[in-house]
Amino acid sequence: MSGEKPPVEFCKGVNGLEKVVLREVRGSSAEVYLYGGHVTSWKNDHGEELLFLSTKAIFKPPKAIRGGIPICFPQFGSHGNLEQHGFARNRLWSIDSDPPPFPTVSSNKAFIDLIFKPSEDDLKLWPHSYEFRLRITLGPGGDLMLTSRIRNTDGKPFSFTFAYHTYFSVSDISEVRVEGLETLDYLDNLKAKERFTEQGDAITFESEVDKIYLGTPSKIAILDHEKKRTFVLRKDGLPDAVVWNPWEKKAKSMADFGDDEYKHMLCVEAAAIEKPVTLKPGEEWKGRLELSTVPSSYRSGQLDPQRVLQG
Numbered sequence: 273m274s275g276e277k278p279p280v281e282f283c284k285g286v287n288g289l290e291k292v293v294l295r296e297v298r299g300s301s302a303e304v305y306l307y308g309g310h311v312t313s314w315k316n317d318h319g320e321e322l323l324f325l326s327t328k329a330i331f332k333p334p335k336a337i338r339g340g341i342p343i344c345f346p347q348f349g350s351h352g353n354l355e356q357h358g359f360a361r362n363r364l365w366s367i368d369s370d371p372p373p374f375p376t377v378s379s380n381k382a383f384i385d386l387i388f389k390p391s392e393d394d395l396k397l398w399p400h401s402y403e404f405r406l407r408i409t410l411g412p413g414g415d416l417m418l419t420s421r422i423r424n425t426d427g428k429p430f431s432f433t434f435a436y437h438t439y440f441s442v443s444d445i446s447e448v449r450v451e452g453l454e455t456l457d458y459l460d461n462l463k464a465k466e467r468f469t470e471q472g473d474a475i476t477f478e479s480e481v482d483k484i485y486l487g488t489p490s491k492i493a494i495l496d497h498e499k500k501r502t503f504v505l506r507k508d509g510l511p512d513a514v515v516w517n518p519w520e521k522k523a524k525s526m527a528d529f530g531d532d533e534y535k536h537m538l539c540v541e542a543a544a545i546e547k548p549v550t551l552k553p554g555e556e557w558k559g560r561l562e563l564s565t566v567p568s569s570y571r572s573g574q575l576d577p578q579r580v581l582q583g
C-alpha cells in the first residue's frame with residue numbers, strides 16, 4: 273500500500289476541528305468530525321459526493337453542521353423540552369479507544385469508533401447518565417454503516433427519541449422519487465403533527481415536505497433519475513423515517529443554507545420517534561443505518577425499486 277492512503281486517517285478539518293477520514297481500497301471514502309460525531313462526506317469509488325453539505329454550513333460550536341448525517345439525540349425535533357434535535361450534534365465526541373466487541377466480526381478496516389458521554393452541563397439539561405458509542409464503517413463495496421449503541425449507566429430508566437438526520441445529495445429534487453413509504457401513516461410537521469395516510473404511489477416533491485412516517489419497512493429507496501442512481505437505506509432498531517425538504521421559502525430563512533440548495537438535497541432520516549426508546553439501568557439500545565447506492569435507469573426498468581426493497 274506504498275503511497276496509498278491508510279484506511280483511517282486523523283487530521284484537521286474546517287476551522288481546525290478534529291476529523292477522521294475513512295478510505296476503502298477501491299476508492300470510496302467518508303469523513304467524520306468529532307464535533308457532533310458527524311459524517312460530513314461519503315464518496316463513491318469515482319470520488320462522487322453522495323451526501324449534501326451546505327456551502328453555508330457553519331463548522332463552529334454550538335451550531336450544528338448543516339448537511340451530512342447529524343445525530344439527533346436524546347430528542348428528535350421539538351418532541352420534548354430540550355433544544356431542537358437534542359444536543360449530541362453540537363457536542364465534542366471522543367475516539368473510543370476500548371470499544372466493547374462488536375457482535376459481527378468483519379474484515380472491514382475502514383472504521384472508527386466514537387464515544388459520547390454527558391458532561392456536568394449536559395446532566396443539568398437532561399439528568400441521565402449513558403454511554404453513546406458510534407461505529408462508522410466504510411464497507412468493501414463503499415457502503416456506509418453507522419451503528420449506535422446507547423447504554424444506560426444511570427440508576428434509573430430513561431427514554432429518548434433518535435434520528436440519523438441524513439442529507440442525501442440529489443441532482444434535481446423535482447426528479448426524485450422515494451419508494452417504500454407508500455400507504456403508511458405519517459405525522460405532518462407542517463400541520464401540527466396531525467396524522468394522515470400516504471397515498472399509494474412513490475413520493476415525489478413539488479413543495480415543502482416535513483413528514484414523520486410511522487412503522488416503515490426496514491428498506492427505503494431514493495431514486496435520482498437524472499443521476500441514474502438509487503440510494504438504498506437499510507435500518508435496524510429505527511421503526512420510523514422522516515422525509516424533509518425545506519423548499520424555497522424555508523430555505524431562504526436558514527442562514528446556514530443556500531437559497532437554491534433545496535433543489536439538490538433530500539433528508540430521509542432513519543428514526544425512533546413515535547415510540548420513544550426506554551432503557552432500564554444497564555440496558556443497551558442499538559440503532560443501525562446502512563447506506564448503499566445501486567445504478568438505476570428507472571425508465572428502462574433495469575432496476576425495479578420494488579426488487580430493491582424486496583431483495
Ligand code: TA6
Nearest residue numbers: 349356357437461482514516541
Ligand atoms: O427532520 C426534519 C426537521 O425536523 C425539520 O422540521 C427541520 O427543522 C429540519 O429538521 C432541520 O432542523 P435544524 O434544527 O437542523 O434546522
